[in-house]
Amino acid sequence: MIKQTETARLPLSRRQILKGIAAAGAAGVAGLPAWGAAAAEVRELIVLTGTTPWLPAYQKAAAAYEAEKGVKITFRPFPYGGMRTQMTNATQSRNAAFDIFQLDEPWTGQFYDNGWIKPIDEIIEGYALDPNILTYDNLPLWDRQQRLGVTGGQVMGLPINGNVDLFVYRKDIYDKLGLQAPRTWDEAIENGKKAVEAGEVRYGYVTRGQPTTGGQSVSYEFMHVLYGFGADWFTVDDGSLVPAINSEAAKAAATTFRRLLELGPSRPQTVGQADCIALMQSGQALQGHFVAAGMPQLEDESRSSVVGKCGYAVVPAGSLGKPVPASGVWSLCVPAGQVPERQRAAAEFIVWMLEKKQQEVFAGAGGIPTRKDIDVSGAGALRPIMEGARDSAPLARGSIRYVFAAQMLEAVEPVIGQIGSGEVEVAAALDGLQAKLAEIAKASGFAK
Structure with missing residues (x-):
């Protein structure tokens, strides 16, 4: 059962946003390999994200990863209007600045069709989508021949925030x-x-x-x-x-x-x-x-x-x-051009973020969970919002x-x-x- 946390009351300040942008822009991301270069053992993941209302909830849920897995999660937040440009530029310039992309729903078709995303079920052998993860009209499941999301398609990314x-x-x-x-x-x-x-x-x-x-x-x-x-x-x-x-x-x-x-x-x-x-x-x-x-x-x-x-x-x-x-769902995805070691580390973090425990923390901090099995009864003042989103999900069209x-x-x-x-x-x-x-x-x- 989720419990409401104080994180939902902590939107990013302008200073925090600008600090994140500056950090990402200053000489790229220090310590990352060039596109396609060899990578050492991964101890830090650089996560592109947006200055969205639910970013504090995302950060709250991800905070336990370093203690649990020994991998630091460093967020690089950008305003909405700059996110797609950052990811497109990183891909086309073969600059491995980010380990994880965060795709708004309208961007998924372009990124999947262009081969800019490495499917999670290719990175993690035998990976199958947890049946409790909502798919929002087949958003994560891509068919390369039909060039659209279909039941039974490859698992390209996972939905992190179930916006409607x-x-x-x-x-x-x-x-x-x-x-x-x-x-x-x-x-x-x-x-x-x-x-x-x-x-x-x-x-x-x-x-x-x-x-x-x-x-x-x-x-x-x-x-x-x-x-x-x-x-x-x-x-x-x-x-x-x-x-x-x-x-x-x-x-x-x-x-x-x-x-x-x-x-x-x-x-x-x-x-x-x-x-x-x-x-x-x-x-x-x-x-x-x-x-x-x-x-x-x-x-x-x-x-x-x-x-x-x-x-x-x-x-x-x-x-x-x-x-x-x-649906207006955000997905976490792995850039296709990253080195295999970093792709594996990124995919493991994404799968971890979609586990029930992390999704409960995410929901308790004001994020919209993307699993069917999240109990929202302990969400306090946020409960009606979570229930509304839950009731909307099965009705939603892409x-x-x-x-x-x-x-x-x-x-x-x-x-x-x-x-x-x-x-x-x-x-x-x-x-x-x-x-x-x-x-x-x-x-x-x-x-x-």
Whole structure:
């Protein structure tokens, strides 16, 4: 059974972040071999990671490894926008700066397809995925021929943080106004309007409307609505991907997403994940949806004015009639170009991190566990968040994971951001995006 720890209340300071970046940038990583060179016995692993809300939980869980195995774990944290660039540069320049990569879900297709990741089941002979590890729509399992994740594929990496979006709402205001927890996005919108009209909050709804580069941001929040309307980016026809983002269902989803953002700050294209968390913490917002890993901050007594006042649930449903969350899972992987000794040491650490004991520590510190057998009953104030993530996992569909995800997101992020901010007309914007996706899929060999 997990127990809540103080780590969930210790986000990284700016000084800590900058210190980590500087350490990684100063003359590379001292003591590591050149790409492909011989390696001595491994006593330290250099782990690329992100300045994510759940990094303290990751560090907490990993802290016992040195005492237990005699191998020091040194984290090199980078802002989200720089992580993929760091890993790509290290790979293409044959610079063995890192022993472990941390891949956001949209990056997996590119890294796996390019052969930049060494499969764990090739490093550790006979390794089989623990059946208690969640696979999130086959995220870790890669088929080289089909160029996608499938049941029975090779184990490429392991999911370390099981992010999905949750719906969070102010229970106290809901009770005061006699509102019911929404089952649909339309009901959430109506509840938001009522709370604003009653003068209880400034904003009726918050979620990310800010586009990003190098990954997914606003498009990820949009996917929880898109999938709930039964829509998707593509359909499959005779083995080819056919863009479907201008379907009637997708247009309805995009219109609903805009209506959600209209209940938030006047310039939604400037609202990022940290802003959503801050608006909920300060009591300015009634409700919203964002990643589960960010929600423990709402229960931080040193920073939040809404401790104990929030409810957490699976995201609402669209016209499909059932909620369909999008997974936003982070995976730990081994760079293909590292020397065998370091690959083996890295793979052993990754497997260790996914064991039940470490996942319990991780969850107790605010991370979202990726195992089915974690008892969250002792998580204290974090228990409803962990239960919401647990209940969402079997409903979740994969987010953008295509081999061409990087090119796709460059097209998708700004358009969804413009739709959310009201800068463009929905149908015309989606028609334009449809054409762009057709070009990208064809250029990557996935469409005729």
